[in-house]
Amino acid sequence: MAKQQQEEGPAPKLTINDIARMAGVSKKTVSRVINRSPLLNRQTRAKVEAIIRETGYVPNPQARALALGRNFLIGLVYDNPNLQTILSMQRGVLEALHGTEFELVIRPVDRGSPMVMDDIRRFVTRQRLFGVVIVPPLSENDALARMLDEEGCRYVRIGSATWDDADHMVASNDRDAVADATRYLIAQGHRRIGLIAGPHGFRSAQERRDGFELALADAGIALPRSLVADRHYTFESGLAECESLLDLSPRPTAIFAANDEMAAGVLYAARLRGIAVPEQLSIVGFDDTPITTRVWPPLTTVRWPTVAMRRAAGLKLIGAATGEDAEVGAPSMFSSMLIRRGSVAPPAAG
Incomplete structure (x- = not known):
């Protein structure tokens, strides 16, 4: 036998x-x-x-990769100093890839380097990537999207507004969300509100600033230049700019910081000066990262659906592998929402 x-x-x-x-x-x-x-x-x-x-069938990834001319690899390309944001990026994409043949490959780059485009091109071609998820601020680079098209590599861009077609874009409503957060401060009675915006040239920073200014304009509230600062999305930036805002006379009764790291820096600066939060200063951040509930008082913030957006980006790319209509298979627009915690109160009398 x-x-x-x-x-x-x-x-x-x-x-x-x-x-x-x-x-x-x-x-x-x-x-x-x-x-x-x-x-x-x-x-x-x-x-x-x-x-x-019943048959014990096991897909042959090598054969399928050969037929596609690509490996079953999804690249996540980023330049972001915020560790929590990076972890959320990975988590979202990995959720989309779970149970499939696809694996995730991480690639940090320096967007300020003159070689950044060449670095990403080499990464894509050497790994024979099936697709790439691009996150802010790299996702705002149209030249990068064109280069990926030239290389025949699928891509999905993630951002704070829509600037590409639905197959290649996952976006959030940052402008509207920040406008709502600012209206909340106004409804509490605040009229002198400071803004610590994100870095100049970032689309996310501009969208959030536009939402802030829109809410003030709708309420007929002037915004002196002295109440606005453009900084990096870091704790140190929030600390430094809050010091400047608190030196003003009169000082602001509330501050909106364009991300939670900066909002935590604002809270720290207030504590150093013995300014009670929220009794003497209200603070609002953006992102809803874990730091918001690990400080006291917990920070009111705008929840950015980071994980859900990354998951949708991954699903769009997987849809391309199975012939799905990406626009139907995964949503392209996500809504941020205000999360009210303990860092906002009406301004002190007088």
């Missing part, structure tokens, strides 16, 4: 075409099942999954 098996040789390995034939579906449908596409009906998915289990 053993001799007969040896002469006959091992049974040929099943292919995706074999599974499709046994299930009575298309090869594309089997691929969608393998990659956990959300658009398949339950009956079809269950049928294909049952055949995969």
Whole structure:
């Protein structure tokens, strides 16, 4: 018997075409099942999954990669000093890739380097990436998007506003969200409100500043230049600029900081001066990172749906592998929302 098996040789390995034939579906449908596409009906998915289990079929990533001319790798390219933001980026994309054949490859770059485009091009071509998720501020670079197109690499850009088509964009409503947060401060009775904006030239910083200014203008509140500062998205920036704002006479009764790291710096500066928060100074941040609940008082902030946006970006890229309509398969616009905690109160009388 053993001799007969040896002469006959091992049974040929099943292919995706074999599974499709046994299930009575298309090869594309089997691929969608393998990659956990959300658009398949339950009956079809269950049928294909049952055949995969019964036959012990294991997809051959090398063969599929050869057919595609790409590896089953998704790149996450970023230049962001905020560790918590980076971790949230990874978590969101990994959630999208869970249970699929795709793996995540991380690539930090220096956007200020004259070689940044060449560095990313080499990363894409050497790894033979299937697609790339680009996060702010790199996602604001149209030249980078064009380069990826030239290399035949799929991409999804993440940002604070829409500046690409739905297949290539996942965006949030930063301007509207910050306007709502500022209106909340105004409703509490604040009229002298300081702004610590993000870095000059960042689209996210501009969108958030526009929302802030819009709310003040709608309320008929003037915004002196002395109440506005452009800084980096860091704790140290928030600390330094808050010192300047608190030196003003009269000083602001509230400060909006364009991210939570800077808002934490504002809180620290107030503590150093013995200024009670929120009794003497109200503070609002942006992002809703863990730091907001690890300080006292907990920070009121705008919740940026970081993980959900990264997950959607990953799903758009996976949809390209299975022939899905990316615009239908994953949303393109996400709404940020105000999270009210203990750092806001009406201004002190007088």
